[in-house]
Amino acid sequence: MPSEISFFEKVYLVVELIPLGRVTSYGAIARYLGTGGSSRMVGWAMNASHNQLQHIPAHRVVNRNGLLTGKHHFGGEDTMKQLLEGEGIVIIEDQIINFGEKFWDPSKELAL
DNA sequence: AAGCTGACTATGG
């Protein structure tokens, strides 16, 4: 059954559901969407989020280690860090502190 | 049209 919305749009929807002050990982989103190992596509969707007119809080999506691997895609070197710190996330050397507490798993939080 | 790339992750040595 073909979906009416593309994989990218699904990613955007999930990313927008991330609560303020919380973060998630590419893999977690991929798993929630049922695409499993295609975590790269989630990152690619973030890259394509530039095309979206709507603001996508892509800064709340980091890799599974809580490392700000995609910070260079926000224009500035520390833009992503600034955004996260503005939401109460503590970051040292591109690493989110207390990542385990900040982590928001859609497949768990949105589980029925 | 065919091949390369990548904001990832898991696994193995």
Added chain:
DNA sequence: GCCATAGCCAGCT
């Protein structure tokens, strides 16, 4: 605990 390899698949050249 770090480095290499493999799976993933849509978009770009």
